[in-house]
Amino acid sequence: MRIIFMGSPSFSVKSLEVLHLNHTVLSVYTRQSNNAGRGMREKATAVAEFAKANNIACNFPSSFKLENEIKKLRQANVDLIVVVAFGLILPQTVLDIPRFGCINGHASLLPRWRGAAPIQRAIEAGDKQTGVTAMQMEAGLDTGPILRQMQTDIKPNDTFQTLHDRLSNLTADCLLQTIEIMEKFKLAPVIQSEVGACYANKILKSETELDLRQKVQVISNKIRAFSPVPSCWIRLVDGNRIKILEAEIKEIKLNFPLGTAILIKGNKNPGIALSEKKVLLLKMLQPAGKKRMTGFDFLNGYNIRHGEIVWKYKND
Numbered sequence: 235m236r237i238i239f240m241g242s243p244s245f246s247v248k249s250l251e252v253l254h255l256n257h258t259v260l261s262v263y264t265r266q267s268n269n270a271g272r273g274m275r276e277k278a279t280a281v282a283e284f285a286k287a288n289n290i291a292c293n294f295p296s297s298f299k300l301e302n303e304i305k306k307l308r309q310a311n312v313d314l315i316v317v318v319a320f321g322l323i324l325p326q327t328v329l330d331i332p333r334f335g336c337i338n339g340h341a342s343l344l345p346r347w348r349g350a351a352p353i354q355r356a357i358e359a360g361d362k363q364t365g366v367t368a369m370q371m372e373a374g375l376d377t378g379p380i381l382r383q384m385q386t387d388i389k390p391n392d393t394f395q396t397l398h399d400r401l402s403n404l405t406a407d408c409l410l411q412t413i414e415i416m417e418k419f420k421l422a423p424v425i426q427s428e429v430g431a432c433y434a435n436k437i438l439k440s441e442t443e444l445d446l447r448q449k450v451q452v453i454s455n456k457i458r459a460f461s462p463v464p465s466c467w468i469r470l471v472d473g474n475r476i477k478i479l480e481a482e483i484k485e486i487k488l489n490f491p492l493g494t495a496i497l498i499k500g501n502k503n504p505g506i507a508l509s510e511k512k513v514l515l516l517k518m519l520q521p522a523g524k525k526r527m528t529g530f531d532f533l534n535g536y537n538i539r540h541g542e543i544v545w546k547y548k549n550d
Contacts, residue, residue, distance in 0.1 A: 236260055236313045244280040245402045246318040249339055252406040260310055261291040265321045298328050307331050329371055336371040339405040343383055345431035348376035354394050355434035357459035364388055366405045368412040370423055379423035382412045393461040444468050450512045457481050471546045480518035486511055493545030495538050503529030506545055
């Protein structure tokens with residue numbers, strides 16, 4: 235297959251790598267570099283870095299509304315365009331160019347979790363299973379016919395990062411198998427049902443503050459879904475914020491007032507009382523303006539006493 239690959243973040247790289255090893259990747263399309271880090275230095279996408287390291291031509295379109303971009307694609311004599319977390323919408327004029335059309339590798343079992351943040355939303359919702367979908371692209375957002383799906387369980391200790399890495403590998407396998415079947419003209423596309431369809435909306439900053447008044451499982455799911463980025467955070471009564479990167483929920487014998495600091499004998503991590511006789515043990519965190527640290531190191535630098543109220547919600 236003569237393939238053009240379109241993708242941007244680290245999630246896309248495994249798929250590009252597998253296609254590069256098994257087919258002819260003519261070129262890569264990725265998002266333009268952005269400024270990142272304290273020095274706001276220009277940082278290329280993970281896909282651009284892989285393309286450069288493997289001598290694959292790289293394009294950085296701002297949109298596909300320009301005629302010169304369409305002309306370039308038409309002249310490439312491409313069999314297939316493969317899209318994995320690209321970040322730009324492909325108009326029908328692009329979808330119609332390749333001999334086999336355009337296929338997308340999406341990190342959910344469509345039609346569940348169409349949209350921008352399927353991995354985070356699956357964990358946040360408490361889903362027991364997720365997976366990946368190879369889909370024939372059409373004008374709608376993740377609505378095209380399903381070509382192939384592969385499943386995986388969401389483990390109780392999965393975070394966004396661990397599930398991201400597993401689904402990245404699974405997407406590469408799914409796309410490779412889909413193309414192999416496509417080459418034999420044996421694909422049997424399945425039209426997506428609207429039953430069970432839901433959208434994985436982009437993560438907003440306003441969602442990342444934890445409300446410890448919520449149910450314990452909701453809090454746990456949210457911490458895992460947003461770890462390590464963008465990270466959940468809580469506000470302490472002194473006004474300081476701390477990001478919670480890794481936490482564990484334990485049962486305690488007594489009911490403590492919500493937001494009480496709990497120091498459990500024999501456990502080095504500080505805890506905060508939740509409802510249902512549960513405590514949120516802070517295993518890895520990051521105070522505002524500081525580096526990430528263990529809960530034990532946090533205790534050494536902050537004067538927190540057992541039994542005092544340490545948590546404050548924004549509306550209190």
